[in-house]
Amino acid sequence: MIFKLFITFFKIGMFMFGGGAAILPLLQTEVVERKKWLKEKEVVDYYAIGQCTPGIIAVNVSTFTGYKMAGVKGAIAATMGVITPSLIIILILAGVISLFLNNEYVLHAFTGIRVVVTALIADIVLNMGRKNIKDRYQLAIFVAVVGLMLAVSLSPVWVVCGAAVLGLFLRKGKAA
Amino acid sequence: MIWFLLFFEFLKIGLFALGGGLVTVPFLFDLSSKYGWFSPQELIDMIAVSESSPGPIGVNMATYVGFKTAGVLGGIVATIGLVLPSLIIVIIVAKILDRYRQSPMFNNLMYAVHPASIAMILFAGIELGKMVLISPITIFIAIIFWGAIHFVKLHPVLYIILGGIVGVILKL
Numbered sequence: 001m002i003f004k005l006f007i008t009f010f011k012i013g014m015f016m017f018g019g020g021a022a023i024l025p026l027l028q029t030e031v032v033e034r035k036k037w038l039k040e041k042e043v044v045d046y047y048a049i050g051q052c053t054p055g056i057i058a059v060n061v062s063t064f065t066g067y068k069m070a071g072v073k074g075a076i077a078a079t080m081g082v083i084t085p086s087l088i089i090i091l092i093l094a095g096v097i098s099l100f101l102n103n104e105y106v107l108h109a110f111t112g113i114r115v116v117v118t119a120l121i122a123d124i125v126l127n128m129g130r131k132n133i134k135d136r137y138q139l140a141i142f143v144a145v146v147g148l149m150l151a152v153s154l155s156p157v158w159v160v161c162g163a164a165v166l167g168l169f170l171r172k173g174k175a176a
Numbered sequence: 177m178i179w180f181l182l183f184f185e186f187l188k189i190g191l192f193a194l195g196g197g198l199v200t201v202p203f204l205f206d207l208s209s210k211y212g213w214f215s216p217q218e219l220i221d222m223i224a225v226s227e228s229s230p231g232p233i234g235v236n237m238a239t240y241v242g243f244k245t246a247g248v249l250g251g252i253v254a255t256i257g258l259v260l261p262s263l264i265i266v267i268i269v270a271k272i273l274d275r276y277r278q279s280p281m282f283n284n285l286m287y288a289v290h291p292a293s294i295a296m297i298l299f300a301g302i303e304l305g306k307m308v309l310i311s312p313i314t315i316f317i318a319i320i321f322w323g324a325i326h327f328v329k330l331h332p333v334l335y336i337i338l339g340g341i342v343g344v345i346l347k348l
Binding site: 011013014015016017018019020021023024025026028029041044045047048049050051052053054055056057058059060063064067068072075076079082083085086087089090091093094097101105106108109110111112113114115116117118119120121122123124125126128129132133137138139141142143144145146149150155156157159160162163164166167168170171172173174 | 190191192193194200224225226227228229230231232233234235236239240243244248251252255258259261262263265266267269270271273280281282283284285286287288289290291292293294295296297298299300301302304305307308309314317318319321322325326331332333335336338339340341342343344346347348
């Protein structure tokens with residue numbers, strides 16, 4: 001299990017381009033659909049909680065998953081897995097990487113990749129929204145948070161804390 | 177001992193950077209002015225490289241900054257320093273979560289946090305979209321890809337590779 005966790009998160013680290021949310025499409029396919037280690041709901045949990053714990057969100061989500069599957073050792077394995085590709089690639093390519101980046105073809109390829117990552121994230125939002133936004137209160141919270149974040153650059157920490165307080169007040173949770 | 181100092185500085189960043197990769201940027205500018213290990217201009221280049229390399233951006237930046245400052249070992253200690261605090265904290269939080277997962281209070285809390293979490297994912301997508309979908313052709317390609325992703329469930333890695341190829345062919 002420890003080894004499987006390392007390999008799976010190594011693969012995820014290898015193919016994720018961008019910030020925190022870019023990990024979600026890969027997590028969804030590898031960890032939720034194929035390996036069935038997590039339910040989709042848990043990914044949403046970890047993403048929200050990962051915003052409020054210090055550190056890099058994608059790494060935090062990996063640590064959570066590893067812990068759930070195999071305790072402390074699993075947490076370490078998943079975390080090491082997701083950071084190792086960065087270490088290898090940057091340490092090996094550091095000398096030439098800036099030359100490489102000014103290459104015309106590389107720039108075009110990265111634009112293409114970013115377009116795809118945007119589409120992947122859009123699809124994740126659609127799937128998760130359909131499964132996890134179940135009534136008009138939840139829809140209202142969703143719309144309000146998107147609006148707030150677009151209007152004022154609100155820190156994710158406040159969004160999660162605010163939503164948590166609201167949730168305690170609404171008392172609408174059902175036992176999983 | 178530059179390695180020790182690097183480890184310690186990145187440990188601090190890992191402990192105080194709340195909210196993901198790019199949040200570490202102001203901390204890195206601080207490092208630049210405090211120690212002069214690299215110039216602000218070099219740092220801007222390092223951020224660009226980190227955004228285009230595979231892996232979480234924050235991790236890439238730590239590795240690159242560590243490497244530029246103190247070689248391969250520097251890259252390794254900076255990266256370990258960055259992730260160590262969150263590794264410990266997340267393990268503690270996960271333990272607490274295990275205990276309360278079934279409690280009504282936790283479920284009430286998560287009832288409202290779930291839609292907020294999905295809203296934050298959408299926001300991340302919008303921010304990325306604003307940078308990337310800047311011409312009719314990129315918008316068109318994004319829609320085509322979205323259709324493919326939604327209706328033909330291939331592995332995301334395949335779409336990412338395909339995106340790179342389309343980018344080169346169409347000179348995006």
